[in-house]
């Protein structure tokens with residue numbers, strides 16, 4: 001049986017990304033790590049537009065299938081594990097018949113659901129991917145001097161995209177009460193909280209700059225970027241690890257990331273910013289040659 005190219009590419013990319021993280025920690029420079037994360041996010045998310053929602057979801061589930069199946073027999077023996085009709089919810093063919101239960105529900109929601117639901121998902125993914133890219137442009141090209149007017153324009157475009165994307169996300173989440181594999185109403189309110197963390201940071205960032213406080217704008221911008229990294233990457237990477245570990249309890253792993261990813265991202269970004277902003281770290285950085 002042929003190996004799924006998409007999943008194998010993601011595994012190879014994750015290995016490279018791990019090396020970039022280790023190098024970043026050693027050299028205290030995370031630009032390469034961040035940019036690689038943006039590229040990998042685009043690779044995954046463009047799949048929804050190019051290959052269609054069902055195939056993209058099956059490929060996404062395929063990433064999680066490998067660890068989830070370690071030590072499992074052919075019938076689902078764990079509460080957070082399930083099978084799907086004709087095993088069509090994975091790109092692994094018949095190699096893995098057990099899948100994370102959230103994954104089988106995810107696939108079913110979008111292959112057997114109304115077209116509006118898939119359109120909301122595409123809207124959410126495309127618009128949030130645009131925001132994810134633009135926020136790095138803003139980070140690496142802050143609004144001083146000649147960059148000021150482009151920074152302002154991109155900020156406005158991002159905020160509109162974020163608002164529309166979150167409307168799609170909250171709409172989708174409002175249906176989750178009926179999806180026990182996600183955690184039911186706990187998932188619904190968890191996604192609402194995720195949206196509130198992200199949007200709250202964005203609003204605070206705007207309030208700060210509107211009142212002319214550039215340094216508070218920067219503080220909230222870094223928290224916002226942390227919340228977005230949390231909602232996307234921390235969510236998916238932590239789930240990859242905890243999903244197989246917590247497979248005996250229904251929906252526990254997915255609920256942990258739904259509730260914890262955005263605040264977790266904010267905390268990590270805040271700690272990193274405080275470290276960079278310590279006078280000693282600033283002085284050391286100013287002695288480095290400019291990139």
Ligand code: HEM
Pocket residue numbers: 041045057060106109121124125128129132169170172173191192194195198228229231232
């Ligand atoms: C900002 C807070 C976020 C919220 C509240 C949120 C919420 C959601 C919801 C409710 C779903 C659909 C699950 C379903 O209905 O079955 C979803 C899926 C998805 N979201 Fe988000 N999301 C957020 C951030 C992001 C970001 C920043 C990105 C991309 C940069 C993103 C990309 C995706 C993707 C690609 C999926 C499909 C699952 C996957 O392939 O990973 N989301 N999100």
